[in-house]
Amino acid sequence: MPMGWQLSTDATMYSRRGYSDSEMNTDNFVWNIRVGKKLLKG
Secondary structure: OHHHEEEEEEEEEEEEOOOOOHHHOEEEEEEEEEEEEOOOOO
16 A cells, blocks of 8 residues: 555454354354554664
8 A cells, every 4th residue: 555554454253152042143244454554664
């Protein structure tokens, strides 16, 4: 990316299983995006 900017991303699926209550058995998709910029040289 221009001017020293950095972009990174990752995705994870969290699954919870094994509970007798079906509302406790869930799937959650989490997508993280990070933006950074170096401020000092070196």
